[in-house]
Amino acid sequence: MKIFCIGRNYAAHAAELGNKAPTGNPMVFMKPPTAILPNNKPFYYPEYSNDIHFETELVIKIAKNGRHVQPQFAMDYIGGVGLGLDLTARDLQNELKSKGHPWEIAKGFDNSAPLGTEFFAPEDFEDLNDIEFRMEKNGEEVQHGHSRNMIFDLTALICYVSQFFRLQKGDLLFTGTPEGVGPIAKGDELIGFLMTKNGEQQLFQTRVR
Template sequence: MSFAITAAEIPAIPIAGSDARFPVHRIYCIGRNYAEHAKEMGASVERSQPMFFMKPADAIVTDDADVPYPSATQDLHHEVEMIVALARGGRDIAREHALDCVFGYGVGLDLTRRDLQAAAKAKGHPWDAAKGFDASAPVSMLRRVEDVGHPRTGRLSLDVNGERRQQADISEMIFDVAAIIHELSRLWTLAPGDLIFTGTPAGVAMLQRNDRVHARLDGIVELDARIV
């Protein structure tokens, strides 16, 4: 196939123990998936209906590269999350078959321009500018399911400049991985290469230029980054 202009490079994530990379198709995110985080944001917990939003595939930052502080904000916040990478997709995926779609797991940051989000919420506007900006999704390498299984418990944490900011067990998620995949597939046709951010625990806070962040999903993977 020929193109009228130069095609953009496909965003891709390194895979532990492999020279191959995982090509990213779409990035789906779930909001308010930890009760304590919903509480700190002044929001109610919807246990019957998950809330989803998206980021562009090319919002990822990989290989522990520096993360540029975004424009148009004075209140950049960190949100550490377990991420799930899909090798298979489909529509209306049954919960009992959802984990069969998973390629692997990692850890990432859902960076948020909190001031823009607050302004959008106040006016009943979409959050796109607050969530889907350039470099808003730093991610670790991925670990394959055959190497780590499907983690159902484990500590998810974030340190900023050596100080613990966020910490929870992934078992505290309101919607687990299978439920998230099932619910997403009712709204979109999922595809190989899709990446899912599974929600953040309490403790979100501001980041400054030159901050160093360390995200960790115990026993699985770690991520280091610097805000520049």
């Protein structure tokens, strides 16, 4: 299983961090499979960072194998839609960026990708390009996004990533985070919600320890 992640795919999020939104092509990075934190397990704050941030994201599960996917076939590669967190060691990321170094350790460390407990089929949504999702921290809403606000939509992301990497059934695509990211602390409770045709679904509930 491969975990593809898209950076700065919401203009408001790029702006809140003082970054330029990408133009031309999506910004792609990857996490290793060991980043996945499943089944609402707690996240244990690592000793190597003092500034872990949450980033709530729609997650696409790839339905089948393919390369060089063409736009008219891209939606056929969506096997399910879920929700996850791209946890980021912001202090490590900023230090590495300042040196011009890659920042995998700030994004791909163990358990840095808490994943929702369920994936919903494409037909469970009115419009895959307008999916609503949100996250609460300690009972207060901190992020609220709609996939219609992505700079690069799902078709564009699938087509672009498949130019460089063979998509395989079960791969995951984290599609970027809206504005509202922020730090987590020990004791925090993070709960993610996804809107489907049948109403709002709770997909993860993670405690920070």
